[in-house]
Amino acid sequence: MGRELPAAQASELRAPRHVGIIMDGNGRWAKRRGGIRTQGHLEGLAAAKRVVKAASDMGIQYLTLYVFSTENWKRAVSEVGFIMGLVRQYLRAEMDFCRGNRIRVRHAGDSSGLPADIAGDIASTVRDTESFDGMQVILALNYGGRDEIARAVRRLAAKGAKMEALGEADIASCLDNPDVPDPDLIIRSAGEYRTSNFLLWEGAYAELFVSPKLWPDWTGADLAEAIAEYRNRERRFGSVAGE
Numbered sequence: 001m002g003r004e005l006p007a008a009q010a011s012e013l014r015a016p017r018h019v020g021i022i023m024d025g026n027g028r029w030a031k032r033r034g035g036i037r038t039q040g041h042l043e044g045l046a047a048a049k050r051v052v053k054a055a056s057d058m059g060i061q062y063l064t065l066y067v068f069s070t071e072n073w074k075r076a077v078s079e080v081g082f083i084m085g086l087v088r089q090y091l092r093a094e095m096d097f098c099r100g101n102r103i104r105v106r107h108a109g110d111s112s113g114l115p116a117d118i119a120g121d122i123a124s125t126v127r128d129t130e131s132f133d134g135m136q137v138i139l140a141l142n143y144g145g146r147d148e149i150a151r152a153v154r155r156l157a158a159k160g161a162k163m164e165a166l167g168e169a170d171i172a173s174c175l176d177n178p179d180v181p182d183p184d185l186i187i188r189s190a191g192e193y194r195t196s197n198f199l200l201w202e203g204a205y206a207e208l209f210v211s212p213k214l215w216p217d218w219t220g221a222d223l224a225e226a227i228a229e230y231r232n233r234e235r236r237f238g239s240v241a242g243e
């Protein structure tokens, strides 16, 4: 197995296929400007659009965006309502962008816990973009890694799976998007060193990149920087370097 790969192929292997982003820091961004938290979410949406376009232009195949966690319901009703309003707006306004860039939209999370109109909008966007062969954007919305694993186990039980014989592959096959490869790189903005329940199962061997920059300040250049650092990481997956 000591065969050298041609340089181009080797560098392609070092490009992340799947990038996950914990888009954090909207509230702090607004507060620093003397504004209210919702202004941060509005700017956060603009940043998300910039980064989606940049990721698509860079040829990333899968991009998972952490939009709203199963824990974010603890926030003020007005803030939650504002975020849901932005999601609604995004889903309804981005179809032309998705068509133009061949972007396929998917969902991770529990849609049964979302407002019915948003769950419906997600289902129709997922359906309308299903045949697009460009980047896949997975919106993690009402998403929690523990909740996803618990729902996977319930799906297995409902299928009559033999619980005593359950293996990793069985659980993996019942996650929200079982065909999507595990994330290679998980990025978190706003300087927090935690996963906050994001892609717990799938991210077991993801490389982590934490940026001090608040999410509304993010541009494609920040994504490029994270990917450049990723390319220099050595991924060992529990093995020993160079063997």
Ligand code: IPE
Residues within 6 Å of the ligand: 023, 024, 025, 026, 027, 028, 029, 067, 068, 069, 072, 083, 190
């Ligand atoms: C991330 O920004 C957006 C969501 C969690 C929905 P925050 O709203 O968490 O911003 P900070 O962390 O309070 O600055």
Ligand code: IPE
Residues within 6 Å of the ligand: 022, 023, 024, 025, 066, 067, 068, 069, 072, 192, 194, 196
């Ligand atoms: C994680 O950010 C969730 C999203 C980005 C959607 P939080 O702001 O909710 O995470 P904590 O509370 O700082 O862990």
Ligand code: MG
Residues within 6 Å of the ligand: 024, 025, 026
């Ligand atoms: Mg936060």
